[in-house]
Amino acid sequence: MHIAEGVLSLPVLVSGAAIATAGTAYGIKKLSFETIPRCGIVSAALFVASLIHVNLGATSVHLVLGGLGGILLGWSLFPAFLVALLLQAVLFQFGGLIVLGVNVTNMALPGILAGMIGRAMLKANINPFICGFTSGLLGILGSAACVAISLLFRGEAFMTSAVMITSAHLPVMIIEGIVTGFIVSYLSKTDKTFLEGGIK
Amino acid sequence: MTILKARSMFAILAIVSMVLTVNPPSAMAHRLSVFAILEGDTVNGEAYFNDGTPAKGCPVFLKVNKDQTLVKGKTNEEGLFSLKVPSPMPNRLEVIVEGGAGHRGTTTIETSRKGNETVKDANAKTYKTEGISLQGVSEEAIETAVRKVVREEIKPVIDELLKLNLELSKPGITEILGGIGYIVGLTGLALWIRGKKRHE
Incomplete structure (x- = not known):
């Protein structure tokens, strides 16, 4: 999911950085005393999630946990992803510092939207596992689409790369859906307040 | 309630770290590493994702600078590639491997180092090596023979270097x-x- 340094054109890099900056500022503003620890834990989970890797022929895919982060943090997923991806870039050389903004946007934005859908479903009293599964799956699907859009301006035809990236991430979508489903159903059993917690 | 919340957050981290232990950090990806050396006028190298999976069938470019591509090629099923550099040999070569979907790995080779220079001396016909005189053997023939032996001799070292490189690229x-x-x-x-x- 991480786009490497030197692949993208300047306009894509700048707009990615702008969206990430605005999202992070808004996300930090939304953080309350109660949700800061939650943001930290999610950030740590995002940081290690990329190490859980599914080997698939020529490409390699890993968990992103964007949907789960979206359910738990809402807009505060932006700062969580910023910290996690910054540390991944510095320590693991995943992605890079110049493409950081684009990578943060590609993972956080779909995660937030997927989280909104998941939360709406949870409020409608749908089975929590299904809610989590949907969020996890949509998060990866959205990120794959965002990566394809980012590469669009580079001459890689959108449909070809979108189909390629999405099909490569199909198994991870399902795995991430199951992981997110289990965590959300566990949370809804043990802690009914996790949907509140000052995140609107 | 806060304790309960903290507890469920802790459970998430526990699950993530459990999955991590099941899939040890040896299985990771999302960085494309390139290793290349110049042998004579041929660039031989290897490209792999940092979980050790070879980058199969990926385009390889040899570039002099950003805009000027000298040679284009592809990696084979084992992620290996071998490209002949047309003369004159530039001082510096950039090797770029495109992994698709935003993956990209680069490395540079300094070609101006001694050992790649071929000094031609048309008049030299006699070589004395510890009492053995070699008459009528062209310098080129000796050089080719020496190169061949050295290449075979240092092959284990290069293999070891490749392995070390692979090991180092894992977080x-x-x-x-x-x-x-x-x-x-x-x-x-x-x-x-x-x-x-x-x-x-």
Whole structure:
């Protein structure tokens, strides 16, 4: 999911950085005393999630946990992803510092939207596992689409790369859906307040 | 309620770290590493994702500078590639492997080092090596023979170097724990600042 340094054109890099900056500022503003620890834990989970890797022929895919982060943090997923991806870039050389903004946007934005859908479903009293599964799956699907859009301006035809990236991430979508489903159903059993917690 | 919340958050981290232990950090991806050496006028190399999976059938470019591509090629099923550089040999070669979907790995080769220079001396016909005189053997023939022997002799060293390179490109436990430490620290810092504001 991480786009490497030197692949993208300047306009894509700048707009990615702008969206990430605005999202992070808004996300930090939304953080309350109660949700800061939650943001930290999610950030740590995002940081290690990329190490859980599914080997698939020529490409390699890993968990992103964007949907789960979206359910738990809402807009505060932006700062969580910023910290996690910054540390991944510095320590693991995943992605890079110049493409950081684009990578943060590609993972956080779909995660937030997927989280909104998941939360709406949870409020409608749908089975929590299904809610989590949907969020996890949509998060990866959205990120794959965002990566394809980012590469669009580079001459890689959108449909070809979108189909390629999405099909490569199909198994991870399902795995991430199951992981997110289990965590959300566990949370809804043990802690009914996790949907509140000052995140609107 | 807060304790319960903290507990369920802890459970998430526990699940993630459990999955991590099941899939040890040896299985990771999302960085494309390239290793290349110049042998005579041929660039031989290897490209792999940092979980050790070879980058199969990926386009390889040899570039003199950003805009000027000298040779184009592809990696084989084992991620290996071998490209002949047309003369004259440039001083510096950039090797770029495109992994698709935003993956990209680069390395540079300094070609101007001694050993790649061929000094031609048309008149030299006699070589004395510890009492053995070689007459009528062209310098070129000797050089080719020596190159061949040296190449065979250093092959284990190069293989070892490749293995070491592969090992180094994987994130270690130090980086993982260091990153988590950073996140814990940042969370603490944010709590401290917010806590101070709440008091005032």
